Amino acid sequence: MKRIWAPQLTGTTMVFGVPVSITKWMVAGRRCGIVVVFGGWRMNEVNGSSESEEMSGATPRKVKGSVDEVGGRTNEARLTESRNEDILSRFLQLKYKDPKYLRDIILNYVLAGKDPIGLTMSWFIYLLCKHPQVQEKVAKDIKEATEVKEEIKNIVDFAAYVSEGALKKMQYLHAALTETIRLYPALPLDPKICFSDDVLPDGYHVKKGDVVAYLPYAMGRMEFIWGDDAHEYKPKRWLDENGNFHPENPFKFTAFQAGPRTCLGRDFAYMQMKIFSSILLGCFVFKLSDVNRIPRYKTSINLHIDGPLDIRVFKRFG
Numbered sequence: 001m002k003r004i005w006a007p008q009l010t011g012t013t014m015v016f017g018v019p020v021s022i023t024k025w026m027v028a029g030r031r032c033g034i035v036v037v038f039g040g041w042r043m044n045e046v047n048g049s050s051e052s053e054e055m056s057g058a059t060p061r062k063v064k065g066s067v068d069e070v071g072g073r074t075n076e077a078r079l080t081e082s083r084n085e086d087i088l089s090r091f092l093q094l095k096y097k098d099p100k101y102l103r104d105i106i107l108n109y110v111l112a113g114k115d116p117i118g119l120t121m122s123w124f125i126y127l128l129c130k131h132p133q134v135q136e137k138v139a140k141d142i143k144e145a146t147e148v149k150e151e152i153k154n155i156v157d158f159a160a161y162v163s164e165g166a167l168k169k170m171q172y173l174h175a176a177l178t179e180t181i182r183l184y185p186a187l188p189l190d191p192k193i194c195f196s197d198d199v200l201p202d203g204y205h206v207k208k209g210d211v212v213a214y215l216p217y218a219m220g221r222m223e224f225i226w227g228d229d230a231h232e233y234k235p236k237r238w239l240d241e242n243g244n245f246h247p248e249n250p251f252k253f254t255a256f257q258a259g260p261r262t263c264l265g266r267d268f269a270y271m272q273m274k275i276f277s278s279i280l281l282g283c284f285v286f287k288l289s290d291v292n293r294i295p296r297y298k299t300s301i302n303l304h305i306d307g308p309l310d311i312r313v314f315k316r317f318g
């Protein structure tokens, strides 16, 4: 039996000038590589210990768009000013003095970023096994984008061709990943607690303390939103007539949230998933061990596959 495991953190390095943490991906018991974001953080600068106001919900968050005390610049402006620095340095430049704030940011990124990538990749491999013609199209997209000319003998040879420019060219891969996330959003249900009595846009009254949730999992499968083929896995729906990816309105494709609480790691998520996928699909063909088994999801905050996904892995070269 061959299995895919979720990534495990193993170290840090630089990819395209961004400090990243390395994760270990195991396919068929062999280590396959790479990447998760934001390595190189100077964790020793974070020394808070008690629960912060923000974590305890006592104050609404104030990061995005809030104006700092120097020069009326927003913190967003500060974050984008110093483009050559790593993300931690940028957060350190913010004017909040409480170190617990930084600790919470780091925790937020680590927790928010780890599971979604692992489980999305698992569902992605599953869907590609169910749709071998899509798997071949993805592999073709990767091959064309990487412009591999020499004969490839191993993963390391192939990985050398996965440049930032090549990743950008992989429009079909981008669409296939997005279609996976539409059907299997990492956060299937996103609940919020009302801080005060309010009226929703449709006139519905909510009271302080009420829990309001939206369901990306259900919304991703609604026919009145996506059409009659809502339940089908069709990466093509994300491509324009020139084969370029066209994004949807985030209030329609809600897997990354919309508005001020939108996922801050979306671009990083795509970069990681595309690096993983291009190497995996560029080097291997995946098939389900048991084509009749329909994987179920686990009921939890994130949409994990319940139990392992047993697959067979074949080399594309050599």
Ligand code: HEM
Residues within 6 Å of the ligand: 037, 108, 109, 110, 112, 113, 114, 116, 117, 120, 181, 185, 186, 187, 190, 254, 255, 256, 257, 260, 261, 262, 263, 264, 265, 266, 268, 269
């Ligand atoms: C397929 C991958 C991912 C999906 C589907 C996803 C989805 C989401 C969703 C739905 C939220 C909103 C949660 C809320 O309502 O409060 C969120 C927030 C967040 N995500 Fe992601 N995420 C993904 C990957 C990542 C990665 C890789 C990172 C970090 C590198 C990340 C960092 C964050 C952070 C920091 C927030 C909190 C944003 C805020 O409240 O200001 N996410 N994500």
